[in-house]
Amino acid sequence: MRLADFISRDIEPILEQWEAFAGTLLPAAANMESLGLRDHAEQILHAVEKDLRTSQTREAQHEKSLGNAPALNDATETAAQTHALLRARAGFSINQLAAEYRALRASVLRLWMDDCEPEAPDLNDIIRFNEAIDQALAESVTFFSAQAEQNRNLLLGMLGHDMRNPLQAVQVTASYLAALNAGERVSGAAARLIRSGARIQALLDDLTDFNRTKLGMGINVMPTSIDLADVLADELDELRAIHPHRQIELQASGNSQGLWDGRRLQQLVGNLVTNAIKYGAQDKPVRVTVTCDATHVRIEVSNCGPAIDGAMLTRIFDPLTRGPEHYGTDGSAGSLGLGLYIASEIAKAHHGAIEARSDEVETSFSVSLPRVDGTETRS
Numbered sequence: 001m002r003l004a005d006f007i008s009r010d011i012e013p014i015l016e017q018w019e020a021f022a023g024t025l026l027p028a029a030a031n032m033e034s035l036g037l038r039d040h041a042e043q044i045l046h047a048v049e050k051d052l053r054t055s056q057t058r059e060a061q062h063e064k065s066l067g068n069a070p071a072l073n074d075a076t077e078t079a080a081q082t083h084a085l086l087r088a089r090a091g092f093s094i095n096q097l098a099a100e101y102r103a104l105r106a107s108v109l110r111l112w113m114d115d116c117e118p119e120a121p122d123l124n125d126i127i128r129f130n131e132a133i134d135q136a137l138a139e140s141v142t143f144f145s146a147q148a149e150q151n152r153n154l155l156l157g158m159l160g161h162d163m164r165n166p167l168q169a170v171q172v173t174a175s176y177l178a179a180l181n182a183g184e185r186v187s188g189a190a191a192r193l194i195r196s197g198a199r200i201q202a203l204l205d206d207l208t209d210f211n212r213t214k215l216g217m218g219i220n221v222m223p224t225s226i227d228l229a230d231v232l233a234d235e236l237d238e239l240r241a242i243h244p245h246r247q248i249e250l251q252a253s254g255n256s257q258g259l260w261d262g263r264r265l266q267q268l269v270g271n272l273v274t275n276a277i278k279y280g281a282q283d284k285p286v287r288v289t290v291t292c293d294a295t296h297v298r299i300e301v302s303n304c305g306p307a308i309d310g311a312m313l314t315r316i317f318d319p320l321t322r323g324p325e326h327y328g329t330d331g332s333a334g335s336l337g338l339g340l341y342i343a344s345e346i347a348k349a350h351h352g353a354i355e356a357r358s359d360e361v362e363t364s365f366s367v368s369l370p371r372v373d374g375t376e377t378r379s
Contacts, residue, residue, distance in 0.1 A: 003125035004052035006112045007045055014108055015041055021103040028091040039086050041104070043079035044136055051132040052125060077143075084140035088147035097144055101137045105130065167204065171197040195242060202274075205267070206338040209345065210319055219342070219349040221261040228265065228297060229256040229290055235266040236288060239273055246277050247285035254292030258371050260350060265369075268346040269299060271339035272365045276303035280363065299367040308358035316356055317344040343367075 007014065015038055022037040023029050029037060077085075087097050108129070113121050174193035177186055209219055229252035236248050269288065276286040280303030289300045308316065319341040340356075343365075347354040352369035 001112075001115060002052075002122060003108075003112055003129055004049045006115060007049045007052075007108065010111065010115070011042065011045055013111065014045060014104075017107040017111075018100070018104055021107075022100060025092060025096040025099065028087075028093075028096065032090070036090070040079045040083035044083065044104075045108075047079055047136070048129065048132040051135075052128050078136075078139050080136035080139040081143040084142075084144040085147050087140075088144050094141065094144050094148070097140055098137065101133055101140070105133050167197060167200055171201070198242070202270075206271075206342050209342050210338050213319075213345055219264065219345045221264050221346070221349045223259040223261050223350075225257070225259055226262040227257050228252075228260060228262075228292075231262040231266060232269050232288065232290060232299070235270050236273065239270065239277075243277055246282070248273060248277075249285050249287045250290070251287070252290040252292075254290075254297075256290060256292050256297065258292075258297065260369065261346075264346045264349070265299075268343045268367065269301065271343045272301040272367075275339055275365075276301055276363070279303075280305035295371055297369050297371065299369070300364055302362050302364040304362055307360050308356070308363060313356060313358055317341055317354065340365075 001009075018041045019034055019037045023032070084097060087100075109126065170193065174190045174197060178190035178194065180186065213219065229250075232252075233250055236250050240246075240248050273286055273288065280286060284304040286301065286303045289298075289302075291298045291300075317340050319338055344354045347367050347369065350369050352367060354365060354367045356363070356365050358364070
């Protein structure tokens with residue numbers, strides 16, 4: 001019997017084996033009923049059966065085995081794609097999803113070969129069946145991965161939103177304690193709370209911005225008329241208060257009045273300076289230079305210290321990237337690895353660019369922002 005005919009005739013025993021295997025995929029399957037365990041299995045098998053009955057060229061067979069079958073004209077999703085979405089939402093792992101297809105492949109071929117005895121099964125049917133399963137698996141994995149990423153991004157968004165209120169309460173309470181003048185010990189504890197709250201707030205802001213970029217929304221900028229040198233001077237004053245033992249220098253030249261998002265550029269420079277403080281030589285200053293001409297402004301943050309190796313330098317603006325040592329020269333623990341990525345996204349949102357260079361003498365991050373193009377807003 002040809003395999004397509006066998007699948008059509010014996011689809012119920014095949015589904016029973018699918019259901020039995022799916023029920024072993026714990027913990028997601030623990031409380032699922034038969035309908036949920038069999039989710040879209042019958043439609044997937046009918047799609048395989050239809051494929052086996054359809055003639056195709058060797059080139060088409062090869063493309064299908066790679067997961068590149070032509071899209072269906074009458075459906076927005078295949079059964080395999082919908083199955084993957086529902087499995088992701090039900091809490092299955094991608095390994096469990098792939099295991100379902102391995103088990104389906106094995107059970108169908110075993111049942112069919114047993115049915116064919118004593119005759120030999122059709123070799124071409126076996127090849128075509130494996131190609132159809134590979135195609136279904138590729139469709140499922142692609143959709144499962146997309147759903148898992150979306151779930152992760154939504155979780156990050158909710159986490160960032162829900163953490164803001166309790167964090168704000170901690171910061172306000174710490175500021176209140178600091179204002180009481182209730183003694184050196186209370187004031188010291190309040191100051192530590194304020195510093196820790198500010199650090200958590202910075203991490204939370206980076207996490208929220210990272211989530212926006214992963215959701216395709218980019219960094220939101222709202223340009224207004226500002227004096228860039230003054231805005232950055234305010235940010236550096238705050239950083240000096242946080243790092244009283246470090247020397248942070250600012251040098252500005254040219255007309256720094258223009259249309260930019262001051263808060264975002266403070267965040268950009270804050271991230272670059274914090275990175276320089278963390279990884280630069282502790283006895284050397286961090287220098288911030290602002291150079292303005294008729295068409296662009298250039299912000300450069302430089303520090304002395306160990307050189308960044310070439311491999312790391314090529315991906316230093318990638319998200320969640322940190323060096324082999326997660327502790328800086330100041331002995332502090334590593335961050336999320338988002339600061340430089342967020343800085344680059346802020347530069348892009350202003351239609352600018354950022355680059356890094358590093359040698360044994362100096363590490364420098366340079367940001368170039370246009371005066372005119374950067375006045376557009378993104379939301």
